[in-house]
Amino acid sequence: MAKVKVGLPQGTRDFSAETVRKRNYIFITIRTVFELYGYQPLETPAMENLDTLMGKYGEEGDKLIFKILNNGLDRTEKHLKAKEDFEKVLEGKNVDGITERALRYDLTIPFARYVAMNHGQLTYPFKRYQIQPVWRADRPQKGRYREFYQCDADVVGSTSLLNEVELVSIYATAFEKLGVGVDIKINNRKILGALAELCGGADKMVDITVAIDKLDKIGIDKVKVELLERGLTEEQVSIIEQYLAIDGSNDQKRAKLAALIGHIEIGKKGIEELTYIYEFFNPESSIVNSETLDPTYVSLTIPDSRFTIDDSRFTIHAPLVFDFTLARGLNYYTGTILEVKARNVQMGSIGGGGRYDDLTGLFGVPNLPGVGVSFGVDRIYDVMEELKLFPEDVQVGTQVLFFNLGEAESRAAFGLMQQLRNKGIRSEIYPEAAKFDKQFKYADKKNIPYIIILGAQELEDGTCAVKDLKKGQQETVSQARLVNYPFKF
């Protein structure tokens, strides 16, 4: 038989049982937190019209959008048009005749498109969460895939900074539940705007932010060189140097920042917004306590001890870190910007978000402000794997295996198995009457804690043997009582 070459598209992966279970653990944790904060689920198609996506992510972003070739280009009557259109594609243009759809690049723009399409029917403030894969034609490397999941929560129709407070709290809660140590970096585009104003005008803002965003990677000297190359004067660069030299505790940073840009109107506003959010998370001013959480709701959704109220850690706190060099590439942000970085591990950001004043304006519905955050599940997975943070009980699959010891025996076993399944016990029967050795090894491999033996002797006696594989102990139980056997999983 000829060996067929098989493979996956670059940057995509299969997920085996073990991986899927771990990922589900992350999904369910994040989803439960979203629901806990009153966000409603939404799903949108994998593909959007190309012009919905183009131009929303900057020039670089546009290049990374996966485009879908139109069907039917081979039809004879379309050849001439298709060839003309393809010439334009070769020039780097996007042409409807060749490609009019594309895979979604993130969840925020499809959400904005959805809100714009349905704005008459929605109740505002509209809070939605969305957990779906996105695709980017990036070159894969560590922590970077071409297909990956995002978990987004956004609220539109409200300018209140209370939304920011909630989203920061969502980050803090979810990462605490996952056991991932993080810093939630926070900044405000208005602060960056003030710096730009101080350095000769708002038109310099992009140049400045792109350069200072690289501070921790290339160092202050190279940033200065880059700024000069981008046409800033020595004097302006000197101001930026002072800005970048801001350090210390959050309070110290804020004081130094105020001294530098506090006299500028927009800068003052930015600092006020930052301060408002920050003070909610001051350890002295707890505003959320255990009484505000309803454990019954959560336990109805998933039984999960991590969400029971057992301590005072739900008093609000968050590892907020002021980072005035934080810029974030997406150009639609206008206010608060957030980025989550995992501690103790080398990995790009595992979450990001911010406030945008007018995202739906791009789709014809103006004056609808919003703010949102995103979790990068695949990177969170990599971080948790590296730091060994997944609980062991995530991997329990089948709980009971019935041995197959013959035709009549397996029929009896099957009936008992259905009883256990009706009780919610995950059970399976070995499909063939194989040797004991083989069936035991199967149970071992699948990490199944109990096996049940029902052979000729048991069939006659109306019993079965229940064996605990971890302890190596076995006891005989009447078939009628098996359904009430005290399994310990």
Add this chain to the structure above:
RNA sequence: GAGGUUGUAGCUCAGUUGGUUAGAGCGUCAGAUUGUGGUUCUGAAGGUCGUGGGUUCGAAACCCAUCAUCCUCCCCA
């Protein structure tokens, strides 16, 4: 888009300055063992050495091309 790494059995990897028939561990299968697993022992199957060309008496090894992979930059989750 730029730069680098690695491709040998199902998996992880050895393989001498280029030299007979390419190895190990793990896994798989069979047996020791026809109703009691994990251990042990014995045996077996399994390889176009990523692909295509070149150099050579001779290539898994050297050269070129190509594909795949992982990583770095850019940007991002």
